[in-house]
Amino acid sequence: MRDPVGRHTRRSGEYVRPQQRIYLDDYCRASGDFFASGTYYHQDVLRGFPAGQKVEAELVPEPHNPWDARAVALDVEGQRVAYLPAVSAKMWHDVIRGWNTAGFAVYCGAEINAWEGGDAKCRVGLTVPKWDWETLVALAEAVGLRVSWEAALADLTEAQRTLLRRDRGYSPDERVIRAMQKKRAHHPEFRWGAEDDGDLTERMPFWYGYFVREQMREEARQEEELVQYARSVRSGLLRAFTAEVRRAREREREQARLLRQDQDDRALRLQHEGRRVSDIAAELGLSPKQVEAAVSRARRAAGITVRGNAGLQSDRRRDAAEAVRLKRSGMTRAQVARAMERSADTVDELLKDGLFYAAPEDHPERLALARRCLGLRATGLGKEEILGRLGVSRKQALRAFRDASLLDAER
Structure with a gap:
């Protein structure tokens, strides 16, 4: 009997390897490497490979592992040789199971290495790449984990979703976690940790918390875009208003210039008629000094140069x-x-x-x-x-x- 969400038999936990393969090396950018865990218990198998040999390691989820329900083993040529560290396994377990369910066995490049142990015996280990985070997220979304998470989120009440968001998915209210755990059978794509793995928060699927934080980041980004849009609209309105005020002031200055030019022309014309400065000032509503300045401007505008x-x-x-x-x-x-x-x-x-x-x-x-x-x-x-x-x-x-x-x- 096949597990409907994996390639393990429900009773024995026997792993049935999918026929198709997907290689992480084709998608991930390695940022270094690290030593796989658990090689101490698989020395007999590892000693069958020469040190420095490049091998292809398959990532195998072990949902029935009695010590870690989210363990991810590493097999070389069909033989168990190591495990991912528990922190990495928590992130990769559901991703690997999803690709297995889709019919793909997941492989990565690895290398056999050897060193002298504390008991003077030669120990053999396995080095695997440090995969980049962006590719892990892309693989998780490609296999449908985000869609499955949205379905799991839809099973919660609005109040429960609010509590989940309040703690940004890191340490949500225990009532919310229990509600999600009770409905875990509806969402078998996610693996919960065993009771020995810690409290409910530690046992909650990694991707539950991650997608909550991702959604909040996306909402924050959208909110920031709205804020920026509002600012740009406000800034545009302010620029338009400022431009209109500037145009209005320019129109006022132009009107004032035309009025002054008309006043200057009248002052010069009255002077040509033989009127006294005091009479011109009284008629135009100016002071005698303003009349003299007006006449001077009018003479310059008429091309009468000052010698x-x-x-x-x-x-x-x-x-x-x-x-x-x-x-x-x-x-x-x-x-x-x-x-x-x-x-x-x-x-x-x-x-x-x-x-x-x-x-x-x-x-x-x-x-x-x-x-x-x-x-x-x-x-x-x-x-x-x-x-x-x-x-x-x-x-x-x-x-x-x-x-x-x-x-x-x-x-």
Whole structure:
């Protein structure tokens, strides 16, 4: 009578070897090797092989082993020579049984080795590869252990599944383990440890706990992906909002620029009409300084370049002389302002400058202030310090500074 989930007879435990073979060497990446266990009890068989010989070892599960219900033996040429260590056997037992049930005997490469024992006798052992964990998991899933575990999990209540997850599958609530153990006959793909193997947690199939932890890792990964997605959506919305705010600010700046440009053009046009700075300021709702700045910007935008100091002095003298000429021709100041496209305030200053430039001696107070300013400039003082030392209003001090430049140019 065959065991329906293995290749062992139920009564005798005799192993019936499947006809097909699967070689772990074709799938696993070895990360070293280790000495198999139990070789001490199989020296007679092992001594039949020369040391260093490469052999093919079959992994044989022993569900009826009286010392370890999840033992995995190693057979070479059909003879028992060793065992996997108990920790490894716990992981490999259900995997090997699954492949046996599917009709495959599982083999791996191994090597016979010999050394001198403590009793001076030559001992023979078996070295097997250390298989990589990823391949073991892949083989377990390929043989259907994950599907079987999901079926076993479905037999539990929601409360029991919660308790199983709470301890991440390492040390679940004993009530849950007992519930799974009672239904172990429904899921023969998994082998429980014998009573002598320890408490219920130790006897629970290895893959029960592993798949619980794997599921929790997958759920955590999915949750992290959701969190990352939410963050990316939030970040995208924030970028879109920030971009919209930036565009709105750019539109506001553009509107402000257009309004200022319109204001500058109006200021320049009013000046050309001969309006005073104070009148322009009142009409546009600006201060006199803002009007002057607006006119300056408008002149630059119109392509009227600002000339150097010498050029400005020459232009000033020319404009002053022109203002005097137009005034003497019978024009009113407003008419002169319109003719020269200057404000009335500017024309007033040009007329005063024109009379002074024509005959400085006729304006002794202004001439004296200009000479005093010229003397201060000769000492190397800065402009602002000179203006402060003149002891007059800033408007008069600036005019004296211009006059000093004129006197200096005429020397």
